[in-house]
Amino acid sequence: MKRFRSKEPYFMxxxxxxxxxxxxxxxxxxxxxxxxxxxxxxxxxxxxxxxxANFKAVFQDANFGMVLRNSFLWVVLTVxxxxxxxxxxxxxxxxxxxxxxxxxxxxxxxxxxxSFVVGLTFRWLLNAEYGPVNDLLMKWGIIENKIYxxxxxxxxxxxxxxxxxxxxxxxxxxxxxxxxxxxPEDLYEAASIDGAGIWSKFWHxxxxxxxxxxxxxxxLRTIWVFAxxxxxxxxxxGGPANSSNILSSYMFMKAYATLDYGQASAIGxxxxxxxxxxxxxxxxxxxxxxxxNF
Amino acid sequence: MLKKVTAGVLVGAMLTISACSSSNETKNGExxxxxxxxxxxxxxxxxxxxxRTKYFNEVIAAFEQANPDIRVKMETVPWDQxxxxxxxxxxxKTMPDVVNMYPTWLNTFVPAGYLxxxxxxxxxxxxxxxxxxxxxxxxxxxxxxxxxxxxxxxxDALMSSALFVRKDWFKDANLPLPTTWDELFTASEKLTDPAxxxxxxxYRGSRAGFDQIFAYITAVTGGESYEKDGTxxxxxxxxxxxxxxxxxxxxxxFAPKDAINWGYQEMxxxxxxxxxxxxxxxxxxxxxxxxxxxxxxxxxxxxPKGADGKRYIGASATWGYSVSAESKHKDESWKFIEFxxxxxxxxKYSNALTMIPIFKNEDKTLAEGPMQGFIDTLDDPxxxxxxxxxNFPELGEFRESFMDAEVQKYLLNKQTAEQTLKNLGDFLxxxxxxYMKDNPEVPLPxxxxxxxx
Numbered sequence: 001m002k003r004f005r006s007k008e009p010y011f012m013x014x015x016x017x018x019x020x021x022x023x024x025x026x027x028x029x030x031x032x033x034x035x036x037x038x039x040x041x042x043x044x045x046x047x048x049x050x051x052x053a054n055f056k057a058v059f060q061d062a063n064f065g066m067v068l069r070n071s072f073l074w075v076v077l078t079v080x081x082x083x084x085x086x087x088x089x090x091x092x093x094x095x096x097x098x099x100x101x102x103x104x105x106x107x108x109x110x111x112x113x114x115s116f117v118v119g120l121t122f123r124w125l126l127n128a129e130y131g132p133v134n135d136l137l138m139k140w141g142i143i144e145n146k147i148y149x150x151x152x153x154x155x156x157x158x159x160x161x162x163x164x165x166x167x168x169x170x171x172x173x174x175x176x177x178x179x180x181x182x183x184p185e186d187l188y189e190a191a192s193i194d195g196a197g198i199w200s201k202f203w204h205x206x207x208x209x210x211x212x213x214x215x216x217x218x219x220l221r222t223i224w225v226f227a228x229x230x231x232x233x234x235x236x237x238g239g240p241a242n243s244s245n246i247l248s249s250y251m252f253m254k255a256y257a258t259l260d261y262g263q264a265s266a267i268g269x270x271x272x273x274x275x276x277x278x279x280x281x282x283x284x285x286x287x288x289x290x291x292x293n294f
Numbered sequence: 295m296l297k298k299v300t301a302g303v304l305v306g307a308m309l310t311i312s313a314c315s316s317s318n319e320t321k322n323g324e325x326x327x328x329x330x331x332x333x334x335x336x337x338x339x340x341x342x343x344x345x346r347t348k349y350f351n352e353v354i355a356a357f358e359q360a361n362p363d364i365r366v367k368m369e370t371v372p373w374d375q376x377x378x379x380x381x382x383x384x385x386x387k388t389m390p391d392v393v394n395m396y397p398t399w400l401n402t403f404v405p406a407g408y409l410x411x412x413x414x415x416x417x418x419x420x421x422x423x424x425x426x427x428x429x430x431x432x433x434x435x436x437x438x439x440x441x442x443x444x445x446x447x448x449x450d451a452l453m454s455s456a457l458f459v460r461k462d463w464f465k466d467a468n469l470p471l472p473t474t475w476d477e478l479f480t481a482s483e484k485l486t487d488p489a490x491x492x493x494x495x496x497y498r499g500s501r502a503g504f505d506q507i508f509a510y511i512t513a514v515t516g517g518e519s520y521e522k523d524g525t526x527x528x529x530x531x532x533x534x535x536x537x538x539x540x541x542x543x544x545x546x547x548f549a550p551k552d553a554i555n556w557g558y559q560e561m562x563x564x565x566x567x568x569x570x571x572x573x574x575x576x577x578x579x580x581x582x583x584x585x586x587x588x589x590x591x592x593x594x595x596x597x598p599k600g601a602d603g604k605r606y607i608g609a610s611a612t613w614g615y616s617v618s619a620e621s622k623h624k625d626e627s628w629k630f631i632e633f634x635x636x637x638x639x640x641x642k643y644s645n646a647l648t649m650i651p652i653f654k655n656e657d658k659t660l661a662e663g664p665m666q667g668f669i670d671t672l673d674d675p676x677x678x679x680x681x682x683x684x685n686f687p688e689l690g691e692f693r694e695s696f697m698d699a700e701v702q703k704y705l706l707n708k709q710t711a712e713q714t715l716k717n718l719g720d721f722l723x724x725x726x727x728x729y730m731k732d733n734p735e736v737p738l739p740x741x742x743x744x745x746x747x
Contacts, residue, residue, distance in 0.1 A: 041385055042690040128552040150552070240499070259691075
């Protein structure tokens, strides 16, 4: 009985480890194996190991450079935009005003909507032939010619980024607002007595108090945005001519349009390596283990 | 304590096991059913729509009444995901018993061994002689037995390309309805008036858009898609000329700029909502057009003739019914396919979905209105059936992810027309020549004369 006692935690953990193994470790290992195989569902008779041919094919792919550049723009602009706007929104909502709860519910709404609905709605709004955005802009005389938001290769990616920013602002606002509301009011009172202005109150109290939250949400959000392919898939499917593909959506297309699991897994491994490097650098830079006291 | 822990572990294990084995359980259930003389077969429809689902529900009810010991369970999968889903089901040996098969999928599924040969059953089928020559000669023999040595699907109906045009726009512009490609290009220019948000052509820039370009290219190559040695016709100089001429519809603005992202749904919408005047589509769109446009505003005209006075047209089985190689109830599955393919049910199906029936139309009571026009067009002595792109397994990759991205690069001025056709032609040539080496007995795709009688 005593021996059993000492092993009890392992028994208790066993089911969750089993589940983790089935749904996380096993797929991870098999995608690792796929990356070194010719694994196309369209050629089921030619499945077999082919060394690093998949990685070669991926890196020599003419689109790969553009896709990487797009991924960088996508992450920086989306997370940056969401953060700045989310911060402003949180600051605006911090002090009580009449109807705040109602207003808060409205502005947090996008977060509750499925990305599929968001994507379809924006695709329709921005449609050049029957979308209301172009129509209104023309009627108000702001533009002369239609803007082809989703079919112009120079605009398509930025259009999806704008949608993504709109979609993710509430996340930052919710997280930052929650952190701000935990700041004791007397700190501000004390600062006022000491003669601090708005700016130094913001910098020395608000900002430094919520720094940890900022670091954590930025990290989470970057990983999340980097891996999010759904809006791109719905709004442009990576087109026209791959101009709005990022790494994750490109991987998705490889796996589910070409059914080339080998190359998709190779992209996936590269993708994972990039994220691990990023997380490491980010945590070093923000001194994450010291809870963000940079 | 011990009891509690064991119970916890057991519950956890059972949860995982039951989550992983639900598919096995249904199979066990089926086996139990067969010992009770009640068999359940599954059937998947790959292009569900309210009309189709209604038809299939009716026909399944009738089938179950006629065969009380067989039950049919219908599943559906949206068309855009159908190939992927079936490819995965095939790889994991969970394909439904009866599958709605798209003819070009055989390239992938037959070599992989996912489908059951139906030749002996088809040869013994009592309604075989009533098929049109098109079906018995081309669909069954040329496109199946000669290529795969066996027959793998029973066609559900035939589909043919046609032009949907805005009759009222042509009248306003004082233009005759086009009969040749030249007239068609002129018309698409004259009908365009961006100020009124009117464009000549419902251009398909994405998701199988290259098929539309290729339809015109075959009109200048005499319907052929390969030279005798397997070199793609895209490498011929006249193919380049045709490619530039067709894509000029988009580049010169006779189609909406947005059309570079248009697939099937958008181009049909573009036509029915009054943005574009000409739509190159297959017959099943008639039903959609009928329900959303007034009768005097549109009509369907035969495919245009090329410079040589001949009409090169694409026509094939829309879908077909196949039996999965993994099926445990092959006899029952064939019985169901036989029932779906009876002359009465086939006619009902074809009329409900505006497609061409697979049986001879001896007393001319079969097809209604525009459908007879399609049959007559195919029967016309000047009509020829274009060669297809071949049977090599890389065709899926070419169609799903390669061809449209290449053309889009040209449409966006990121690549020359010469380079685009070279990339496309080299891909096809390489794949076709490799296929010819591995399968010397399979004839090259070539132009044929359809016979509907």
